[in-house]
Amino acid sequence: MPVHFIIKGLSEGFPSIPYLYPVLKVVPWLLLLAVLKVYFGGARNKSERLMHSKxxxxxxxxxxxxxxxxxxxxxxxxxxxxxxxxxxxxxxxxxxxxxxxxxxxxxxxxxxxxxxxxxxxxxxxxxxxxxxxxxxxxxxxxxxxxxxxxxxxxxxxxxxxxxxxxxxxxxxxxxxxxxxxxxxxxxxxxxxxxxxxxxxxxxxxxxxxxxxxxxxxxxxxxxxxxxxxxxxxxxxxxxxxxxxxxxxxxxxxxxxxxxxxxxxxxxxxxxxxxxxxxxxxxxxxxxGFCRTPGTRRWLTRGSLLGLLFYLMTWPLWWLILxxxxxxxxxxxxxxxxxxxxxxxxxxxxxxxxxxxxxxxxxxxxxxxxxxxxxxxxxxxxxxxxEGAVKRALEKKEKEEEEKKKKQQQDTSTSTTTEGSGSAKSQQTPGSRRSRKAK
Ligand SMILES: NC(=O)c1ccc[n+]([C@@H]2O[C@H](COP(=O)([O-])OP(=O)(O)OC[C@H]3O[C@@H](n4cnc5c(N)ncnc54)[C@H](OP(=O)(O)O)[C@@H]3O)[C@@H](O)[C@H]2O)c1
CATH class of the missing domain: 3.40.50.720 (NAD(P)-binding Rossmann-like Domain)
Known part of the structure; x- marks a missing residue:
């Protein structure tokens, strides 16, 4: 394809190649972008080491x-x-x-x-x-x-x-x-x-x-x-x-x-x-500076407006971070x-x-x-x-609360039992239980 264009350019003149000038205007910027991206991307680890068993x-x-x-x-x-x-x-x-x-x-x-x-x-x-x-x-x-x-x-x-x-x-x-x-x-x-x-x-x-x-x-x-x-x-x-x-x-x-x-x-x-x-x-x-959740939180100040600004300027962060x-x-x-x-x-x-x-x-x-x-x-x-004292106090409070709850439960159970006891004493005349009692 490029050979075809070059031959066309040489034989018929370069202006005959479609879109040549707009493309020539864009290419240097794309190259610059690529160079900057590689530069900001930083060095790469070249080690091939395996980490089995580590x-x-x-x-x-x-x-x-x-x-x-x-x-x-x-x-x-x-x-x-x-x-x-x-x-x-x-x-x-x-x-x-x-x-x-x-x-x-x-x-x-x-x-x-x-x-x-x-x-x-x-x-x-x-x-x-x-x-x-x-x-x-x-x-x-x-x-x-x-x-x-x-x-x-x-x-x-x-x-x-x-x-x-x-x-x-x-x-x-x-x-x-x-x-x-x-x-x-x-x-x-x-x-x-x-x-x-x-x-x-x-x-x-x-x-x-x-x-x-x-x-x-x-x-x-x-x-x-x-x-x-x-x-x-x-x-x-x-x-x-x-x-x-x-x-x-x-x-x-x-x-x-x-x-x-x-x-x-x-x-x-x-x-x-x-x-x-x-x-x-x-x-x-x-x-080095990276596009991580931590950096994003820091840049956006944790606000929605900040996030909007971050999203609008994302191409910049994509390039330099x-x-x-x-x-x-x-x-x-x-x-x-x-x-x-x-x-x-x-x-x-x-x-x-x-x-x-x-x-x-x-x-x-x-x-x-x-x-x-x-x-x-x-x-x-x-x-x-300080932490140990705080935890001990919290534990004590919790235990006391549980003790109180248990006591309340016991009291309510005994009241119910007493209640059922009094019910027992008021047996309906002629019922099976009252006949048994006789
Ligand atoms: N990003 C950069 O641009 C940059 C630049 C220079 C140096 N660094 C350094 O590189 C390291 C990693 O940075 P990053 O940006 O990748 O971090 P990051 O995205 O903010 O992640 C922080 C990590 O720390 C954990 N963490 C936070 N509070 C914790 C706690 N109380 N207990 C246990 N874990 C907790 C988080 O866990 P959760 O996921 O559970 O929240 C998360 O996994 C940091 O030491 C940073 O200073 C970063």
Whole structure:
């Protein structure tokens, strides 16, 4: 076909080719679009590694990038344990797992309930896992669970009385790994254990001020009375809250990366009883900006108007944001690349399927890391104690209520019995019962 057109052009002149000029005008734009799409799509994981027999625990595996990672690893044969906030009996989760099993032809996928916004839920799951003897096989933990307050949105406070972003994005990971640490260290020496953290470039602008994470502190900032008058003061207050929301997300990622560095040191300093070197590596992955449900919620501010704006501008997001599958590529690289399974280094920061440098020196600062570790331990201890007291009180109240209900039931039963007794005494003359009584 093109040869035919070229011959026609050469013999009869190019203007004789139908639609040549309109086509020539459009083609460069299409080429530019294709180049931009490839550029924003990012690098691809080229590893062909199979993951048969690997046991992979993943948080956030039900949505966005996490769901793509779970799908790809399951397709390569890994056993997937989805840690989700919903109970395994949730019908949507049951459907999701069945679809995943069918599409990956892998039956080794199941879910465990771990609500990252509840310290108690994390402890219940992790202690159950660690209590198993001999230790269960565990090759990989991928931490993708995440929450982000939409731009200008209200902060949420968890059951434990903490900022939700702080608890889900950082403290939950600290708590989970602290409890699972013995199970990681107990793996046989020939294994290649990887702990993969998800981060975001917002860590670069994060400021470390963990005291802001207490629910009471947040409530106080939101309730602060405006100092000025009218609109200006209200606008200042809204701006402060907006800025704080943004800072909190950046701080959670900065804290997470600082902890990831400390966790590698914690694992590496362990002296194995068999004298083999420690075989667990920590990897931190920045997937780049992707079109996931989380990003959509953030961009649309969770409003219908925002959603309408998002749909109208969708071609732009389609062009400049990666798909969840493209976002998963650096994670897949981190989980499969052979070089991370050897040596003693770590943690490694991975972006676009290659190792890059940390852009904040605090991440490797031992004093800051120690402070953060101690702060997190104390915060968890205090919140778990508060939670235990609350649960004990709730249990007591429930028991008392049940006791009262039972007492009421007993009283009503005895009244009925008495009632029937009096009925007995008023036997109808001449009835069978009264004749028997005679
Ligand atoms: N998307 C991006 O543009 C981007 C950019 C840079 C970095 N990242 C990072 O990549 C990771 C994945 O991002 P994403 O956009 O794919 O996330 P997402 O679509 O918002 O999904 C978040 C996941 O976290 C789970 N989750 C939220 N709260 C939870 C809780 N309390 N307990 C248990 N699970 C909970 C959600 O479970 P449910 O499905 O049950 O709600 C969901 O599976 C995040 O760490 C994010 O910071 C993303």
């Amino acid at each position: 046991v992979v625990m993943i948080t956030g595996g039900t949505s966005g990038i996490g769901a793509s990672i779970a799908h790809e690893l399951a397709s390569r044969g890994a056993q997937i344990i989805l840690l989700t906030q919903h109970p395994p009996s949730d019908i949507f989760l049951v459907d999701y797992i069945q679809d995943l099993r069918n599409s990956t032809k892998n039956q080794l996928i199941y879910a465990e309930q771990v609500d990252l916004s509840s310290l108690h839920s994390i402890r219940t799951f992790a202690t159950k896992w660690v209590d198993n003897a001999p230790p269960r096989r565990l090759d990989m933990i991928i931490l993708c669970g995440n929450t982000a307050v939409p731009q200008g949105g209200k902060k949420k406070i968890t059951k434990d009385g903490l900022d939700e972003e702080w608890q889900v994005n950082y403290l939950a990971n600290f708590h989970l790994l602290s409890i699972l640490s013995p199970a990681i260290r107990a793996q046989p020496p020939d294994r290649d254990i990887r702990i993969v953290f998800a981060t975001c470039s917002s860590y670069i602008g994060g400021t470390m001020d963990p005291k802001q994470t207490e629910g009471a502190a947040i409530a106080n900032t939101t309730a602060t009375k405006p100092r000025g008058k009218g609109k200006t003061a209200a606008a200042t207050r809204t701006n402060t809250n907006k800025r704080k929301n943004h800072n909190m997300f950046g701080m959670t990622k900065l804290a997470l990366m600082t902890f990831a560095n400390s966790f590698q040191s914690h694992l590496s300093s362990y002296k194995r009883p068999d004298n083999f070197p420690v075989n667990a590596r920590v990897l931190i992955v920045d997937p 990666k798909s969840p599958e493209q976002g998963a590529q650096s994670f897949l690289y981190a989980t499969m690349e052979a070089k991370f399974g050897r040596g003693t280094g770590g943690p490694y920061l991975i972006k676009e399927c290659r190792e890059v440098d940390f852009l904040r020196k605090e991440i490797k600062d031992e004093a800051i890391a120690k402070q953060l570790w101690e702060f997190s331990e104390k915060q968890i201890e205090a919140k778990e104690k």
